[in-house]
Amino acid sequence: MTPMEKDYSPFVPGQPISPEFFVGREEQVQHLVSRIRQTLSGRLEMVFVGGERGIGKTSLAQFVRWYVERDLKVVGSYTHLGGVQDISEAVRRSIARLIQESDGKPWHKRLRQMLRAHIRQVGLLGVTIEFTPPSDVLQSATVNFSQTLKQLFNSLRDEARGLLLVWDDINGLARTKTFADWLRSVADETAMTRIPFTLILVGLQDLRLALIQNNESLARVLFPLDIPLWSQNECGEFFRSAFDRVKMTVMDDALTEMVDFAGGHPALAHEIGDAVFRMDRDGTIDHRDAREGIFQAAEIVGRKYLEPQVYNAIRSPRYRKILQVLTGNARNLAFQRAELLRRLDPEARDVFDNFLRRMQQLGVIIPDTEGGRGSYRFRNRLHFLYFAMETKRTTF
Numbered sequence: 001m002t003p004m005e006k007d008y009s010p011f012v013p014g015q016p017i018s019p020e021f022f023v024g025r026e027e028q029v030q031h032l033v034s035r036i037r038q039t040l041s042g043r044l045e046m047v048f049v050g051g052e053r054g055i056g057k058t059s060l061a062q063f064v065r066w067y068v069e070r071d072l073k074v075v076g077s078y079t080h081l082g083g084v085q086d087i088s089e090a091v092r093r094s095i096a097r098l099i100q101e102s103d104g105k106p107w108h109k110r111l112r113q114m115l116r117a118h119i120r121q122v123g124l125l126g127v128t129i130e131f132t133p134p135s136d137v138l139q140s141a142t143v144n145f146s147q148t149l150k151q152l153f154n155s156l157r158d159e160a161r162g163l164l165l166v167w168d169d170i171n172g173l174a175r176t177k178t179f180a181d182w183l184r185s186v187a188d189e190t191a192m193t194r195i196p197f198t199l200i201l202v203g204l205q206d207l208r209l210a211l212i213q214n215n216e217s218l219a220r221v222l223f224p225l226d227i228p229l230w231s232q233n234e235c236g237e238f239f240r241s242a243f244d245r246v247k248m249t250v251m252d253d254a255l256t257e258m259v260d261f262a263g264g265h266p267a268l269a270h271e272i273g274d275a276v277f278r279m280d281r282d283g284t285i286d287h288r289d290a291r292e293g294i295f296q297a298a299e300i301v302g303r304k305y306l307e308p309q310v311y312n313a314i315r316s317p318r319y320r321k322i323l324q325v326l327t328g329n330a331r332n333l334a335f336q337r338a339e340l341l342r343r344l345d346p347e348a349r350d351v352f353d354n355f356l357r358r359m360q361q362l363g364v365i366i367p368d369t370e371g372g373r374g375s376y377r378f379r380n381r382l383h384f385l386y387f388a389m390e391t392k393r394t395t396f
């Protein structure tokens with residue numbers, strides 16, 4: 001097979017996975033689904049889905065939204081709010097999404113009928129819908145959000161057993177006290193209207209803390225759901241099913257290698273899979289394809305995700321020296337601070353603790369709890385490989 005004849009890559013680095021290809025996360029899915037199920041008797045649930053960059057927060061939220069609509073008849077919408085600082089803009093966008101996403105569904109007409117005064121069809125073919133209520137109307141819909149929800153839910157009635165809104169990337173909203181207070185009042189008022197309503201907020205973990213700091217009683221209403229790394233099994237299943245989809249066979253040792261380097265991180269797993277997919281020439285992924293793809297992926301990941309953050313750390317000659325010593329032993333991600341200090345020259349030794357602190361802040365190196373005090377390790381083998389390759393380069 002020549003590369004031209006290949007199918008499209010089943011890997012989508014940088015894009016949330018579509019529900020049919022979603023892998024693993026059974027525990028988190030079950031948890032969310034059971035919370036949503038609890039709302040059906042007329043209750044409210046608010047969940048904060050948190051986790052580091054690229055761990056799969058958006059993918060999980062979109063999967064659950066799709067799943068509960070199919071299995072529980074809970075109608076919902078997914079809204080991306082990155083950069084939005086205004087609550088009423090968040091409300092406006094969610095309603096606009098709800099109208100858009102209900103296209104072709106039985107309740108679409110009723111929803112549009114109810115909101116007709118504020119809807120416009122735009123776009124070349126007249127299919128894009130704009131929801132632009134006057135600001136006083138929008139303001140009132142925001143302040144009386146539980147009433148807004150009630151009306152929306154009523155227009156779905158018979159078709160829907162519950163309502164779900166997903167607000168993703170709420171970084172612009174979450175740091176303000178206004179939002180925290182608004183959320184708290186929505187929780188109280190929705191409890192009285194007895195609308196079966198779930199709000200899923202999505203963001204980096206520290207946003208949940210920011211919210212709670214702004215309104216302490218939110219801690220009692222906002223359930224935290226953290227997304228961990230994939231287990232080795234989940235990661236293996238991911239590679240296997242993705243290659244399977246494009247009818248490629250994966251040898252066991254190649255699979256082990258890819259799983260090992262991805263370290264359970266979905267975003268990295270997609271980068272690796274994609275690079276290996278491109279590398280292969282005969283439809284069977286063997287150990288060599290995996291190896292070569294992993295090297296490519298380390299470059300890509302280094303340039304895309306790491307370099308912008310650790311650029312200075314790598315360019316500093318003393319830090320570079322430290323990285324050289326650290327990555328000298330290719331299979332060993334772990335190290336002892338004391339032992340490493342002995343292997344450094346005095347100049348590098350002087351800046352070692354700064355280096356360690358900086359790398360920990362960036363999440364590249366973490367304390368190694370199994371190794372005891374003074375033990376550390378690189379968190380991820382692909383990162384490690386990038387640093388090893390980078391320090392071997394002669395240029396700089």
Ligand SMILES: Nc1ncnc2c1ncn2[C@@H]1O[C@H](COP(=O)(O)OP(=O)(O)OP(=O)(O)O)[C@@H](O)[C@H]1O
Nearest residue numbers: 014015016017023053054055056057058059266267
């Ligand atoms: N369960 C999954 N199955 C398959 N691929 C996944 C899964 N979860 C995440 N991914 C993939 O991992 C990458 C990161 O996922 P996603 O965008 O959902 O993460 P995120 O936590 O929302 O990231 P960010 O912090 O940048 O918003 C994407 O390429 C996505 O396709």
Ligand SMILES: [Mg+2]
Nearest residue numbers: 057058059168
């Ligand atoms: Mg995301």
